[in-house]
Amino acid sequence: MKRLKEIVEQLKSCGFSCEAGPLENNIAFIELQELAENPSGDSTVFKHKDYNRLTGKKVTVDNQPFIIAAVALDGTLFLEPADLYGTEDSLGYGNK
Numbered sequence: 001m002k003r004l005k006e007i008v009e010q011l012k013s014c015g016f017s018c019e020a021g022p023l024e025n026n027i028a029f030i031e032l033q034e035l036a037e038n039p040s041g042d043s044t045v046f047k048h049k050d051y052n053r054l055t056g057k058k059v060t061v062d063n064q065p066f067i068i069a070a071v072a073l074d075g076t077l078f079l080e081p082a083d084l085y086g087t088e089d090s091l092g093y094g095n096k
Helices: 004-013 027-037
Strands: 058-061 064-071 077-081
16 A cells, blocks of 8 residues: 555646645645645644634624634634633633
8 A cells, every 4th residue: 555645646646626626725635635744653633724823813793702712624613702711611622
């Protein structure tokens, strides 16, 4: 079996496309490519490329303050009330 990096390179060279356009735009393929470039011996936690930049930011929805608690791989934002963020009930696990 070929190494993951070789498989990713072969897939890139085929010119496949999906609903996001070229394969290089597909979030799952981007994560696979990053895994191939930076292998680790441990299990890998996949995060959206903007996870660290966005998590913990304050946003306002319908004049109510929320905090971005997490960002899904597809870019979906998980919001929680600002007064809840950082508590033991928080989705953000205390990342205040």
